[in-house]
Amino acid sequence: MLMLMSNLRDLEIRHLTALDAVASEGTFARAADKLGYTQSAISQQIASLEKVVDAKVFDRPGGPRPVTLTPFGEQLLVASRDMLKRVDCMAEDLNRFRTGTVGRLTIGTFQSVSATLLPLVLGRMRDTHPDVEIRVFENDLDDQLEVAMTRGELDMSFVVGEMAGRFESRHLFDDPFVLVARPDQFAPGPVSLVDISREPMIGQHHNSCQIMNETGLRAHGLDPKYVFRTNDNVATAAMVRAGMGVAVMPLLCVEPDDPRISLHPLDPPIPDRSIYIAWRPGRTLSPVAERFLELALEISAEFVDRTVPVPALA
Amino acid sequence: MLMLMSNLRDLEIRHLTALDAVASEGTFARAADKLGYTQSAISQQIASLEKVVDAKVFDRPGGPRPVTLTPFGEQLLVASRDMLKRVDCMAEDLNRFRTGTVGRLTIGTFQSVSATLLPLVLGRMRDTHPDVEIRVFENDLDDQLEVAMTRGELDMSFVVGEMAGRFESRHLFDDPFVLVARPDQFAPGPVSLVDISREPMIGQHHNSCQIMNETGLRAHGLDPKYVFRTNDNVATAAMVRAGMGVAVMPLLCVEPDDPRISLHPLDPPIPDRSIYIAWRPGRTLSPVAERFLELALEISAEFVDRTVPVPALA
DNA sequence: CATAAGCATCAGCATAGACGATCATCAGTA
DNA sequence: TACTGATGATCGTCTATGCTGATGCTTATG
Numbered sequence: 001m002l003m004l005m006s007n008l009r010d011l012e013i014r015h016l017t018a019l020d021a022v023a024s025e026g027t028f029a030r031a032a033d034k035l036g037y038t039q040s041a042i043s044q045q046i047a048s049l050e051k052v053v054d055a056k057v058f059d060r061p062g063g064p065r066p067v068t069l070t071p072f073g074e075q076l077l078v079a080s081r082d083m084l085k086r087v088d089c090m091a092e093d094l095n096r097f098r099t100g101t102v103g104r105l106t107i108g109t110f111q112s113v114s115a116t117l118l119p120l121v122l123g124r125m126r127d128t129h130p131d132v133e134i135r136v137f138e139n140d141l142d143d144q145l146e147v148a149m150t151r152g153e154l155d156m157s158f159v160v161g162e163m164a165g166r167f168e169s170r171h172l173f174d175d176p177f178v179l180v181a182r183p184d185q186f187a188p189g190p191v192s193l194v195d196i197s198r199e200p201m202i203g204q205h206h207n208s209c210q211i212m213n214e215t216g217l218r219a220h221g222l223d224p225k226y227v228f229r230t231n232d233n234v235a236t237a238a239m240v241r242a243g244m245g246v247a248v249m250p251l252l253c254v255e256p257d258d259p260r261i262s263l264h265p266l267d268p269p270i271p272d273r274s275i276y277i278a279w280r281p282g283r284t285l286s287p288v289a290e291r292f293l294e295l296a297l298e299i300s301a302e303f304v305d306r307t308v309p310v311p312a313l314a
Numbered sequence: 315m316l317m318l319m320s321n322l323r324d325l326e327i328r329h330l331t332a333l334d335a336v337a338s339e340g341t342f343a344r345a346a347d348k349l350g351y352t353q354s355a356i357s358q359q360i361a362s363l364e365k366v367v368d369a370k371v372f373d374r375p376g377g378p379r380p381v382t383l384t385p386f387g388e389q390l391l392v393a394s395r396d397m398l399k400r401v402d403c404m405a406e407d408l409n410r411f412r413t414g415t416v417g418r419l420t421i422g423t424f425q426s427v428s429a430t431l432l433p434l435v436l437g438r439m440r441d442t443h444p445d446v447e448i449r450v451f452e453n454d455l456d457d458q459l460e461v462a463m464t465r466g467e468l469d470m471s472f473v474v475g476e477m478a479g480r481f482e483s484r485h486l487f488d489d490p491f492v493l494v495a496r497p498d499q500f501a502p503g504p505v506s507l508v509d510i511s512r513e514p515m516i517g518q519h520h521n522s523c524q525i526m527n528e529t530g531l532r533a534h535g536l537d538p539k540y541v542f543r544t545n546d547n548v549a550t551a552a553m554v555r556a557g558m559g560v561a562v563m564p565l566l567c568v569e570p571d572d573p574r575i576s577l578h579p580l581d582p583p584i585p586d587r588s589i590y591i592a593w594r595p596g597r598t599l600s601p602v603a604e605r606f607l608e609l610a611l612e613i614s615a616e617f618v619d620r621t622v623p624v625p626a627l628a
Numbered sequence: 629c630a631t632a633a634g635c636a637t638c639a640g641c642a643t644a645g646a647c648g649a650t651c652a653t654c655a656g657t658a
Numbered sequence: 659t660a661c662t663g664a665t666g667a668t669c670g671t672c673t674a675t676g677c678t679g680a681t682g683c684t685t686a687t688g
Binding site: 341342343353354356357358361374375376377378379380381 | 632633634635636637
Binding site: 351352354355358359362374375376377378379 | 680684686687
């Protein structure tokens with residue numbers, strides 16, 4: 001009984017196809033024609049099938065009469081046709097997956113990307129791949145994204161910085177730090193870091209962005225005074241408008257068209273925040289992920305063109 | 315797209331088994347061990363699989379690190395495991411069919427067998443093969459049974475006579491014709507055909523049994539007078555009891571223990587009615603049919619032992 | 629830097645499987 | 659009765675497939 005089960009593992013799709021063809025066509029020769037074999041080959045295939053299942057499948061009446069299925073053969077035939085249908089069905093499913101028509105994708109992201117680039121990419125994905133299920137995990141403590149990726153919980157993630165070695169990544173765009181101030185506070189154009197460090201400042205809590213930021217200022221020997229910290233970009237802008245201080249923020253995090261604040265390049269500039277998209281090294285991406293990557297690159301390009309020439313920065 | 319589907323027809327169970335094993339074991343070598351192949355063989359099998367599906371299935375990180383499935387590979391794996399499960403399931407189903415545990419059987423029969431032998435066989439079948447679905451087609455116009463068999467509507471059928479050539483058959487038992495009369499009508503023991511033909515007779519309508527019967531009598535130059543015809547055996551017996559006449563009937567058609575009638579052998583006897591079970595020639599029987607045949611033979615033997623020594627015939 | 633664990637590849641060999649030709653069977657037909 | 663034609667089985671041949679065993683390449687680890 002167990003032996004018979006493992007015997008069936010020796011079965012090949014080819015056998016089932018032959019069985020189906022012979023049953024449909026009524027004779028070995030016509031089945032052979034249909035499948036592009038010779039009669040001899042079909043005869044051998046059926047013989048081999050009968051050996052695998054250890055039972056006669058066709059009654060051969062001899063003479064010019066066509067073969068007929070034995071009762072066992074009939075059972076086998078219905079099972080075989082079912083199997084063949086499933087194989088085709090599986091082929092279709094795999095094809096839909098291969099072409100990216102269907103699939104699942106889990107993307108890691110953080111606030112400023114979630115608010116700017118990501119919606120554009122997701123929108124474009126939804127247009128062209130409506131049946132793909134995309135899940136987004138936002139986490140602003142950015143080593144969390146790396147951990148999740150390493151655990152295989154994320155297919156890809158937006159990250160800040162190059163992830164040297166530990167991940168494979170593609171550069172998307174650079175996000176410059178700008179000074180956010182009240183419109184009348186400084187003359188349009190660059191503001192020196194020295195002038196900035198004299199103002200009370202609004203910062204973020206300890207995250208990678210804030211670290212870059214403070215590190216950049218301290219690299220010039222300056223010691224900024226933070227009077228308030230929030231990770232909420234809208235709150236930060238509101239604080240600035242209320243005159244509580246100025247803020248150094250990534251350009252992406254600022255509402256660009258708000259007339260109640262003005263944006264200034266830093267003089268000298270501190271290093272841009274580089275935005276990458278990353279994934280586990282050496283892993284082939286799913287077709288959907290490939291598509292997502294393409295779109296992210298494409299839209300990032302458009303995106304940079306659109307956001308960089310902000311009036312205040314010209 | 316269509317090309318890919320037909321490509322998948324080249325897939326073999328072996329490939330799926332290998333995929334499953336490698337995915338479970340994590341390395342090609344362990345999978346090879348598990349399946350009794352060499353590492354080289356598994357490597358080639360997976361390569362062949364990747365060629366058939368036209369996609370990379372595993373990421374090979376190189377070095378001593380184990381391989382991991384690509385997203386496509388994961389898809390393929392779940393589909394494959396499903397397929398393997400279905401193959402095993404199919405093997406089980408076929409096995410149940412092969413052993414006669416399950417199956418369907420359609421049997422042709424006619425009145426006297428339906429009333430006597432058949433219930434015993436069906437009862438025994440139900441005891442040992444409770445999950446077999448048996449359907450019975452009774453038809454007393456017996457060429458109808460042959461027609462139905464030829465059309466494949468019946469797996470086997472009880473028949474009268476040997477069916478020379480047109481069917482394959484096994485002899486079950488012989489059913490002698492007996493005279494049915496009132497208890498006081500004749501002395502116990504054989505009654506001569508001449509005496510019988512002087513009595514008014516109750517016969518059947520034109521069917522094979524009646525034909526044998528009349529032919530047997532006429533073969534001795536006698537010309538029976540039928541005063542009433544019915545195919546209902548109970549009605550026939552009632553007519554005899556009512557004194558309307560005598561009847562010549564197959565022993566099987568008579569209620570054996572009815573004290574209100576008496577049974578007499580014929581002198582000389584007319585040829586017994588031979589009961590066979592028949593099926594289409596050259597067709598292998600289903601396991602269930604084989605079993606039914608066995609039982610019918612077995613029970614026929616017991617059956618003859620029990621019915622032949624009827625008191626009146628001793 | 630050496631080692632070990634991983635997979636790929638190559639050569640060699642056995643065999644499964646396809647082909648082409650031929651044989652055996654048997655219904656239908658002359 | 660013999661012939662014909664359709665059918666599947668079988669046999670010899672050859673190719674392609676698939677497995678083994680040995681070797682080579684890659685990379686983490688000590």
